[in-house]
Amino acid sequence: MPRWSSVGNFSQEIMKTTMHIKVDKDIKEKSAKIAHNLGLSLSTIVNASLRNFIKTETFSVSTGEQMTPYMESWLAEIEQDRKTGENFSGPFETTEELMVHLEK
Known part of the structure; x- marks a missing residue:
């Protein structure tokens, strides 16, 4: 069933769909644990990542920690x-x- 989101006088229907993707088991378990520790679901993490991908039209991979x-x-x-x-x-x-x- 669709949900509705409204901000001020603007309302939109939020349609959900399901993606079936192959992920290494250990990757799923580790990422789900980190998401849980942050108080988030893995679906929320994936959705945020996909939204960022759409917004920036970029994909980046880091091999290590960044210096502050x-x-x-x-x-x-x-x-x-x-x-x-x-x-x-x-x-x-x-x-x-x-x-x-x-x-x-």
Whole structure:
């Protein structure tokens, strides 16, 4: 049965359909778990992805985490500390040596 959506004086019928697609079992399980942890259904995730695909007419794949400006500045600060030897301790030859340092 169709649902209706209305905003102000504008109403539209929301038609739903079913898609049958092949997805690796582990991909479905992992993505469903993440969606659940976010309080969303997997259908909501797929619909949002398809809406974005339609809106942008682009498809992108990322192979890793993207650096944020905060992370880049934090890593630059750590690299500067490493070069100057500031804010670093050790190396320690033994656990006892480490423990003595930590107790200071």
